[in-house]
Structure formats: C-alpha cells, structure tokens
Amino acid sequence: MHRIDNLQYANWSEKIFRQMREGNVDAVHVTITYHENFRETVANVEKWNRWFERFPELIFQGRTGEDVRRAKKEGRTAIFFGFQNPSPIEDDIGLVEICHTLGARFMQLTYNNQSLLATGCYEAEDTGITRMGKQVIKEMNRVGLVIDMSHSAERSTLEAMEVSERPIAITHANPSFWHKALRNKSDDVLKALGQSGGMLGFSIYPHHLKDGSKCTLESFCGMIAKTAELMGVENIGIGTDLCQDQPDSIVEWMRVGRWTKEIDYGEGSASNAGFPPMPTWFNDNRDFGNIEKGLLAAGLSDSEVAGIMGENWLKFYDKSFGPV
Amino acid sequence: MHRIDNLQYANWSEKIFRQMREGNVDAVHVTITYHENFRETVANVEKWNRWFERFPELIFQGRTGEDVRRAKKEGRTAIFFGFQNPSPIEDDIGLVEICHTLGARFMQLTYNNQSLLATGCYEAEDTGITRMGKQVIKEMNRVGLVIDMSHSAERSTLEAMEVSERPIAITHANPSFWHKALRNKSDDVLKALGQSGGMLGFSIYPHHLKDGSKCTLESFCGMIAKTAELMGVENIGIGTDLCQDQPDSIVEWMRVGRWTKEIDYGEGSASNAGFPPMPTWFNDNRDFGNIEKGLLAAGLSDSEVAGIMGENWLKFYDKSFGPV
Numbered sequence: 001m002h003r004i005d006n007l008q009y010a011n012w013s014e015k016i017f018r019q020m021r022e023g024n025v026d027a028v029h030v031t032i033t034y035h036e037n038f039r040e041t042v043a044n045v046e047k048w049n050r051w052f053e054r055f056p057e058l059i060f061q062g063r064t065g066e067d068v069r070r071a072k073k074e075g076r077t078a079i080f081f082g083f084q085n086p087s088p089i090e091d092d093i094g095l096v097e098i099c100h101t102l103g104a105r106f107m108q109l110t111y112n113n114q115s116l117l118a119t120g121c122y123e124a125e126d127t128g129i130t131r132m133g134k135q136v137i138k139e140m141n142r143v144g145l146v147i148d149m150s151h152s153a154e155r156s157t158l159e160a161m162e163v164s165e166r167p168i169a170i171t172h173a174n175p176s177f178w179h180k181a182l183r184n185k186s187d188d189v190l191k192a193l194g195q196s197g198g199m200l201g202f203s204i205y206p207h208h209l210k211d212g213s214k215c216t217l218e219s220f221c222g223m224i225a226k227t228a229e230l231m232g233v234e235n236i237g238i239g240t241d242l243c244q245d246q247p248d249s250i251v252e253w254m255r256v257g258r259w260t261k262e263i264d265y266g267e268g269s270a271s272n273a274g275f276p277p278m279p280t281w282f283n284d285n286r287d288f289g290n291i292e293k294g295l296l297a298a299g300l301s302d303s304e305v306a307g308i309m310g311e312n313w314l315k316f317y318d319k320s321f322g323p324v
Numbered sequence: 325m326h327r328i329d330n331l332q333y334a335n336w337s338e339k340i341f342r343q344m345r346e347g348n349v350d351a352v353h354v355t356i357t358y359h360e361n362f363r364e365t366v367a368n369v370e371k372w373n374r375w376f377e378r379f380p381e382l383i384f385q386g387r388t389g390e391d392v393r394r395a396k397k398e399g400r401t402a403i404f405f406g407f408q409n410p411s412p413i414e415d416d417i418g419l420v421e422i423c424h425t426l427g428a429r430f431m432q433l434t435y436n437n438q439s440l441l442a443t444g445c446y447e448a449e450d451t452g453i454t455r456m457g458k459q460v461i462k463e464m465n466r467v468g469l470v471i472d473m474s475h476s477a478e479r480s481t482l483e484a485m486e487v488s489e490r491p492i493a494i495t496h497a498n499p500s501f502w503h504k505a506l507r508n509k510s511d512d513v514l515k516a517l518g519q520s521g522g523m524l525g526f527s528i529y530p531h532h533l534k535d536g537s538k539c540t541l542e543s544f545c546g547m548i549a550k551t552a553e554l555m556g557v558e559n560i561g562i563g564t565d566l567c568q569d570q571p572d573s574i575v576e577w578m579r580v581g582r583w584t585k586e587i588d589y590g591e592g593s594a595s596n597a598g599f600p601p602m603p604t605w606f607n608d609n610r611d612f613g614n615i616e617k618g619l620l621a622a623g624l625s626d627s628e629v630a631g632i633m634g635e636n637w638l639k640f641y642d643k644s645f646g647p648v
Contacts, residue, residue: 039363046418094370101426 002026002068002310003288006106006201007082007150007172007239011246012051016285017058020077023285026310027068027317029106029171029239033083035257038095041088045102048079061103065318068310080317082106082171084151084254086117089136096139105321106171107140108148109133109160112266113259118149118156121182122266126153129163137163144322150183150239157189166320167197172239174203175230178223179210181267187230194231199316201239202227206276207267208241217281221294224308233304237313238291244284248274326350326392326634327612330430330525331406331474331496331563335570336375340609341382344401347609350634351392351641353430353495353563357407359581362419365412369426372403385427389642392634404641406430406495408475408578410441413460420463429645430495431464432472433457433484436590437583442473442480445506446590450477453487461487468646474507474563481513490644491521496563498527499554502547503534505591511554518555523640525563526551530600531591532565541605545618548632557628561637562615568608572598 003024009031010016020028032044052061062068062078071078081103088104089095099107109129110120117133119126129137137160140147147168149157160168170193176184185193185200193200202224209215210223228236243250251274255266265273281290288309295305327348333355334340344352356368376385386392386402395402405427412428413419423431433453434444441457443450453461461484464471471492473481484492494517500508509517509524517524526548533539534547552560567574575598579590589597605614612633619629 038366042362042422043416043418045422046416049418049421092367092370094367094373097373098366098369098426102422103425 001306002072002314004068004310004313005029005238005240005242005285005288006169006199006313007031007203008242008244009246010242010244011250013245014055014058016244017051017055017077019285021058021075023288025077025285025288026072027062027078027080027313029080029082031084032081032104033085033088034111034254035085035087035259038088038090038092038099041083041099042102045081048081052079063103063105064321065314068314068317080105082148084108084148085111086115086136091116091132093132093135093139096136096145097143100143100145104145105317106146106148106169108151109136110149110152110156112151112255118160119153121151121153123153126155128155128159134163138165140164141166142323144320146320154186154189157185158192161192161196161198166324167199167316168193169199169201169316171199171201172203172205172208172241173200174208174223175227178226179208181208183208183267190227190231194235198235199312200227200231200236201313202236203239203241204278204282205241205243206278209279213277213279215279217279217290217294218297220279221291221298224295225298225300228300228304228308233300234307234312234315236308237316238288238309240282242278242284243275246275251275325630326396326638328392328634328637329353329562329564329566329609329612330493330523330637331355331527332566332568333570334566334568335574337569338379338382340568341375341379341401343609345382345399347612349401349609349612350396351386351402351404351637352609353404353406355408356405356428357409357412358435358578359409359411359583362412362414362416362423365407365423366426369405372405376403387427387429388645389638392638392641404429406472408432408472409435410439410460415440415456417456417459417463420460420469421467424467424469428469429641430470430472430493432475433460434473434476434480436475436579442484443477445475445477447477450479452479452483458487462489464488465490466647468644470644478510478513481509482516485516485520485522490648491523491640492517493523493525493640495523495525496527496529496532496565497524498532498547499551502550503532505532507532507591514551514555518559522559523636524551524555524560525637526560527563527565528602528606529565529567530602533603537601537603539603541603541614541618542621544603545615545622548619549622549624552624552628552632557624558631558636558639560632561640562612562633564606566602566608567599570599575599
C-alpha cells in the first residue's frame with residue numbers, strides 16, 4: 001500500500017521531510033508556484049534541487065508513478081511539483097513542455113481569478129475556457145501535465161473536462177454538499193469528474209471543512225464515504241493542502257500576489273485573516289494514520305481505504321504523467 | 325559503428341535533418357546558445373521541441389549515450405544541446421542543474437571574451453578560472469554537464485582541466501601546430517587534454533583549417549593522424565562546426581552578440597567578413613564518408629577510424645552525461 005498526499009505547501013524544512021518519513025508518506029505533490037512567472041518558478045525549482053542535494057536520504061524528485069514505488073522501496077519520499085496558477089507558462093505555450101521537463105506534473109488553469117486560460121472560482125462571471133486555454137489543454141494532454149481545477153469556477157471546470165482528452169484532477173477541495181464554500185465543488189462537477197476518470201483530493205484546509213477547525217474526523221470521513229458513492233471510490237484520494245509552519249504573510253501572498261494593492265481575504269475575513277488552526281486529528285505528515293482509521297470506522301473496506309490513501313493517485317500518476 | 329558530429333550550428337530545416345539521415349549521422353551536438361540569457365535559451369529549446377514534434381521520424385532529443393545507440397537502431401538522429409557561452413546560467417549557479425535537466429550536455433566557459441567563469445581566447449590577458457568559475461565547474465561535474473573550452477584562452481583551459489574532477493572537452497578546434505589561429509590549441513593543451521581523458525573534436529570551419537577553404541582532405545586527415553600520436557587516438561573525434569545555410573548576419577551575431585557596438589571580425593576580416601566557403605570535401609551531413617576514407621588513406625586502422633568517427637565520443641557521452 002502506498003500513501004500519497006496530493007497537495008501540500010509547507011514551509012519546507014528538514015523537520016517536515018523527517019515527518020514525511022515518520023508518517024510513511026511515499027509521495028507528496030508540492031505546490032512550487034502561486035503567482036510566480038517562469039523565471040521565478042525556475043528559482044523555486046532551484047531551491048528544491050538544493051533540498052534534494054542536502055537530504056537525499058529523505059526525499060528525491062518524482063517524475064513518474066514508478067518513482068512512488070521506488071520511494072517506498074527505498075524508504076524515501078518522492079516529491080512531485082505542481083503550480084496553483086498558470087503564471088509559469090506566461091503567454092508562451094512552449095513553456096508547457098519546458099515546465100513538464102523540469103518536473104511539473106499538475107497545473108491549475110486558474111487561481112481564484114480569471115487567467116489567460118479560464119475563470120477562477122471568485123470571479124462574478126464564468127466565461128469558461130479561453131482560446132489560449134483550449135490550446136494549452138491540448139498541449140498539457142500531449143506532454144502529460146495534469147489539468148488541476150481546484151480553484152476554478154464551475155463552468156470552466158466542466159468545460160475543462162470536455163475539452164481535455166485525458167482525465168483531469170481537482171487536487172484539493174471538498175464537496176459543497178458537505179460544506180458550502182466557493183472553493184468546494186458541486187455534485188455536477190464531482191459526478192462529471194468521476195465519470196471522466198478524474199481524481200478529487202480531499203482538503204483539510206479548515207476553510208474547506210464543515211465546522212472549520214472544529215471539524216471532527218467522523219464528519220470528514222463520513223463525507224468521504226458519501227463522495228465515494230457520488231463519484232466512485234476509485235476517483236478519490238487525499239490532497240490535504242497542508243501549509244505547515246507558514247507565517248500568515250504567506251496566506252496573504254497566496255490571496256493577493258501582485259494582482260491587487262488591496263487586501264483580499266479569500267476564504268478568511270478581516271477578523272480571521274491568517275491560517276486557521278488545523279483540526280486536532282491532522283497537524284502534519286505523521287497523522288495520516290488517523291485518517292486511515294477514520295475511513296475504516298466510516299465503513300469503507302481495507303482495499304477502498306488503501307485506494308483513497310494512495311493507490312488511486314498512484315494509478316492516476318501511472319496513466320497521466322507522460323505522453324499517451 | 326556510430327557516427328557523431330560533436331558540433332554544428334546550422335540554419336536548421338527539414339532538409340538538413342534529412343541530410344543527417346542520408347549521412348547516417350547517429351548524433352549531433354548542436355549549439356543552442358551563443359549569447360542568449362536563460363530565458364532566451366529556453367525559447368531556443370522550445371524551438372527545438374517543435375522540430376522534435378514535427379519530425380519525429382528524423383530526430384529526437386538525446387540525453388545519454390544510450391540515446392545514440394537507440395538513434396542508430398531506429399534510423400534517427402539524436403540531437404544533444406550545448407551552449408557556446410555560459411550566458412544561459414547568468415550569475416546563478418542553480419541554473420547549471422536546470423539547464424542540464426532541459427538537456428544541455430556541453431557548456432563553454434567562455435566565448436572569445438572574458439566571462440564570469442574564465443578567459444576567452446581573444447583577450448589580451450588570461451587570468452584563468454574565476455572564483456565563480458571554480459564553483460560552476462564543481463556543479464557541472466556534479467550534474468554531468470561537460471566543460472567545453474573550445475573558445476577559451478590557454479591558461480584558463482589548462483586550469484579548467486586541473487580544477488575539473490571529470491574529463492573536459494574541446495568540441496571544435498584544431499591543433500595550432502597545423503594551423504596557427506587564436507582558436508586552435510597548443511601541444512601543451514592537447515597533451516594535457518589527452519592525459520586527463522578529455523576529447524578534442526576536429527573543426528572544419530575554414531578559419532581553423534590550414535589553407536582555409538582550400539584545405540585538402542589529405543592535409544586535414546594527416547593532421548588528425550599526427551594529433552592522434554600527440555594526445556591518443558581514443559581522445560579525438562569530429563566537431564565540424566558546420567554552420568550550413570546560415571546568413572552572414574549570424575556570423576556577426578556570433579562575434580559581437582550584444583557586448584559591443586563596434587564590429588568585431590573575429591577570425592575573419594573586413595574584406596572577408598562572412599562565412600567562408602566550406603572545403604569541397606565537406607559541405608553537409610552527407611559528406612562524413614569522405615572523412616572516413618581520408619582517415620583510412622592517412623594510414624589509420626579501421627577501429628581507429630571508427631573511434632574518431634563516433635565511438636570515442638560515444639564512450640565519452642557514456643561516462644560524462646550524468647552524475648558520477
């Protein structure tokens with residue numbers, strides 16, 4: 001059984017890499033870009049390269065599903081790169097392949113706002129996939145860079161599934177039937193995602209949880225069981241959105257980047273502007289065992305739980321990360 | 325037997341790729357940068373990616389020696405990237421690994437002028453490898469990016485061999501004992517290169533040839549036989565410096581880039597500013613057979629000729645293009 005977390009953006013350190021090992025996490029999809037342009041994204045890859053050089057006994061760069069199996073065998077964690085915004089490709093479709101060569105495996109078409117490619121979940125109007133968006137989806141399909149619609153608006157998300165010839169992902173979000181939030185997804189989106197062979201990663205970012213930081217493990221795992229019925233138990237996994245050890249200035253960077261001079265509170269508010277505390281049952285990479293137990297308690301079978309904890313993402317990695 | 329040309333900078337086209345196939349050229353090391361910065365170099369990689377996508381039956385990107393064997397088996401040509409200037413890494417040592425990931429396999433530490441790393445062959449004073457140069461050589465050694473000193477000055481070249489823990493290359497130059505030119509190399513350099521396991525690629529750029537465009541095949545191959553005695557027959561190969569179909573504006577770009585507002589004629593002169601005509605016996609990729617025959621006529625054995633035409637470079641690729 002493999003354990004995969006398909007979204008984290010921690011304030012990376014040796015401590016966190018050691019916690020990944022203590023938690024037997026075989027692979028983590030890490031965000032390396034929120035608003036960075038291509039050159040800034042490359043600088044972020046360089047930072048990761050230095051971590052790979054410094055801590056080779058803990059982590060290495062993952063490029064294929066096979067690397068997850070290798071990680072398990074070698075007792076290390078495979079780190080897969082992803083972008084939460086298409087900003088790294090700027091207005092240059094040739095950068096899709098360049099970024100894939102550098103290791104990018106997931107790219108969001110939008111991050112809350114309208115992008116060159118599609119509409120984000122906070123815009124008033126959703127005009128769907130743009131002209132460039134259609135071209136970029138085709139190119140992402142060609143090279144094996146997965147389309148991620150976690151922060152995208154409803155119509156754009158549905159259109160992305162139609163336009164894409166390969167399954168897409170929503171790496172970190174929850175169903176809105178459980179907790180209404182602009183970032184959570186409708187039944188329509190989740191059904192279409194499951195039917196097209198796509199993947200949903202369940203988020204533990206408190207703003208995505210029913211009752212926020214006070215959300216119980218039972219409530220979270222019960223929601224997963226219901227979502228499995230809605231979209232298929234093979235189309236779901238974990239994408240915690242863990243932002244461990246980040247200062248509140250980072251959540252502000254995520255929300256406002258360089259696109260506004262005014263503060264935008266995103267899913268928070270003026271009185272709750274920073275990172276909310278994590279629920280007691282999930283604080284860091286050592287806590288995946290809690291989720292596993294919670295899923296079994298919610299009535300899911302051993303093999304279903306193994307799928308959700310990593311095998312489903314691994315199958316998806318196998319079929320998604322290279323040319324068809 | 326494999327056939328490798330370890331330096332070309334043609335005005336690439338389907339015609340030239342087809343000529344590579346007609347000439348049974350299994351691999352070509354192509355220059356993708358003269359003076360370009362990182363982002364401009366990436367744009368050049370993007371151009372190559374489009375050629376790889378358009379002509380997959382003729383060419384593909386080579387990354388390892390194994391790709392040369394695969395090219396021969398599949399009847400295609402493996403294209404390996406190289407830089408004639410360290411400009412793509414700017415002042416950022418992290419870009420060494422990034423460029424290697426994108427496929428760069430050779431990088432000159434200088435192009436005629438002083439660089440951040442070393443001194444070029446046209447400078448009045450040669451101060452050897454710089455502080456940054458020593459760090460970059462170490463990093464190039466670590467990732468498997470080959471140090472190329474074709475356009476470097478004597479002391480810098482000798483110091484590069486001392487500082488580098490792995491063999492280096494002079495991809496395109498000839499011995500100065502045969503033809504005195506600032507770009508050609510002294511006996512001292514060639515002996516040190518051979519003793520350290522490095523490689524010399526013989527150039528057919530007319531300014532590097534005795535009697536220029538009128539150089540005879542006999543003279544060229546006789547020079548190769550003498551160089552084999554000087555530095556070892558396993559340390560030599562071909563690096564034609566073929567600039568097929570390039571307009572004269574390109575030779576000006578090579579020479580002046582953006583570093584001067586005045587014209588610099590390099591190895592040419594005001595009255596001979598453009599590309600000189602190639603010798604009759606080598607015009608394009610279909611003419612390697614002439615060199616092969618010339619080498620046999622010069623008294624080299626079948627296996628020595630096979631080494632010079634490609635096997636020596638292939639062995640060098642095998643040991644040089646990845647971490648030790």
